[in-house]
Amino acid sequence: MTTLDPAMAPRAPVPATEGHVMAVASGKGGVGKTWFAITLSHALSKRGLNVLLFDGDLGLANIDIQLGLMPDRDLGSVVAGKLTLNQAATRFSAGGFDVVAGRSGSGSLANIPPSRLQLVADDLLLMARGYDRVILDLGAGVEKAVRQLARTASTILVVTSDEPTALTDAYAFIKITAIERPDTDIRVVVNAANSTREGERTYSTLLKACQGFLRIAPPLAGVVRRDTRVRESIRNQTPLLTRYPNSEAALDVEALAERLLAD
Template sequence: MFDQAQGLRDLAQQSRQATDDAPEASPKNHEITLREEQVSPAASKSRFFPPRVAHSIVDTRQLDASQLGYAVVSTQSPVSTPTGLSETPKIDRPKVARVIAVTSGKGGVGKTNFSTNLSLVLAKQGKRVIVVDADLGLANLHVVFGFTPERSLEHVLRGDCALKDILCMAPGGVQVIAGGSGIVDLANLTERQRDGFIAGLQELDTLADVIIIDTGAGLSRGVLAFLNAAEEIIVVTTPEPTSLTDAYATIKVVAHENPTAKQRLVVNMAQSEAEADAVAHKLTLIAQRFLGIAPEYLGFVPLDASVPRAVRAQQPFVIGQPHSEAAKAIEVIVERLGYKENEARPTGFTGFMNRMQRFFGFAEPGTK
């Protein structure tokens, strides 16, 4: 009988055997035989991309503004109707920021590194991007970017300044809200501190097209506050057994607490495309069977020597090593996210703020 725990144990065991038994230089040896369905690497014509969705890639450069989800205002004169009346050009409502939370469950899987490079590729495509370091106790996003912020969330929580006042421009044209070291968990802030922090989030809505929330690791109440408020969540995992188990736990909690959120999956540090595809397929299969949801597999980032070198140099690899395999993989993932933008119906940081308030029990009834 196939059960949830056995499925996870099988996945962990298969991943462990694939890593231990095969030489690192032979990606084909890392294929994992699935009991339910064999994933065929030959079915994929695009590296770093899940075979089942490779045909759905859209070149956003060939789309007009309305197809990309931007507000379009007509500059033409009113059109005369047969009755002699004029039609007023329709104006779409202002576009709100797209909020994406990046989480992992387990620490040490490269979540912050992924968030950093994801934001830089989005900025390269012309998006206004803000990254919020939401790991209030162990903030290190600015270290990966390679700069030292003058002010951080610590100054906001002390009441020294507003949230928008600590925005700083990082290398690559991304704005960053730096976290602080040693700050207590969001759930343990005073009501005044939490009110000020959440209210400040609303001001970011008009300052960005995309806001990336880099959460802390684990499933503390502070992390859950961000995951409950986000409309889009990317779960980052590696093929390691402990990482897979924690990733599933995160998917399960989000499915229960925030069932309308769009959950997506990225496999980081994969030895090969076959290994990443098999791991993602099995994890998605288990989630679909026991949770009734199927997190969308966005793709993978390969194990690449340029990544640790970039971390040591405090320079994101899409800047320092733009032609590396890891950088190319991030570009494919961003392309997939860009395609999904047409399907998004974001409520922006206003909606994010309302849902976070509701999580802590002081939102207005009926708010979304």
Template structure:
């Protein structure tokens, strides 16, 4: 069974939900934590959410959530399952308060980490089809600037760049934005400052992106907020649990709620023409 035919078996409704790609130029910036937490926060606001693990070779959303999927996107690509069959419920699923659905990625399959353009297009088409059944689809992309990740980001409605106050994170994040803009000049991009110690550090991240993008690309990305460094995040990751369930009084949860509101309102992705 082809991916295209499997799409048809998934129930749809109109209009399609917005697709948000969560990206970064480098690994280790907390991108997957942001994607998972954003899915939970938006679900708490009553949105029907699908979280897609877009890392087709080294997926880890299921690991962070402490679940073991029977079917993944790899099975769909191989014709062993339909998209509907591969989607699994987290915390009761998208129809339950605070729950969401997950389309798991695959583990250790090198060929899926470097798909040909036609195969990437099929994955993008599948995500687009699924969006008709949800209010919002969040795609946790693999780190880096590979063609597959840029394609999925270019096809998304909004792109959230997760960055740290580190030179490598800022440089690689800018490289991703530059290549994305070359593919899709009208891309809506927001920058989220992660693991910050204070407001000054968050401002430094946003200002660094604003200067670089303004000087070389002619625009300034939106400000998608900041998440403070919080020990509770580390313990939740070790416990393989949602932060809201592991530590419901965690400071970072307030930051995540703010990010979710910026995403819901669209303010997070309001890019500006550089002066």
């Protein structure tokens, strides 16, 4: 008989009154997942919400790099037992939200034991009660550590693009999540679309696969249009909503944030 690892056991969704945890995931890297998590956090904070952005990409953490932060406290210190999760939070004043940074560039957290990772996940749920929203930037892929952290979230935004590999890997993530946690609120974000209509067509392709093989229909959270200013803002380590607030991609994420709050 197979014994279920307690650290991998499903957990109940977090009530919104205790701090709604929303994970940002992708089947593969390179689709703009971290940029989207940062920009969504900024958009929500602009609407008066108290927001925490948590870098859960244990192997390739880079939120601090994209924001130009040099935190002296990060998730590595928490895992090592030197700090509590609350103590590791850094205020990103330019965006109006808090950040728990990963250990960028080292990959030292990629092989964290499941039992230790579960302690971090439990602490995150407790910490979430002090926030209106927690945005959890997951690592790309479907590894156990990614799925384990994803279980802290009641909503998962799966970011994809029109590339065939991105769609295939997004489908794989949705499939595994739907099998392990059938009641999870999964939504799709199409990033770097040539137009809103093209993004909707990309979503339709993914939706047909989900309906045909999984018998589920994850809704479209939104389409973010391809925008050269995104790369410029990342290169300048400045949030898009600060540097180019009226750009197409900025307006798309702002609209997406509004829809999320309306649900």
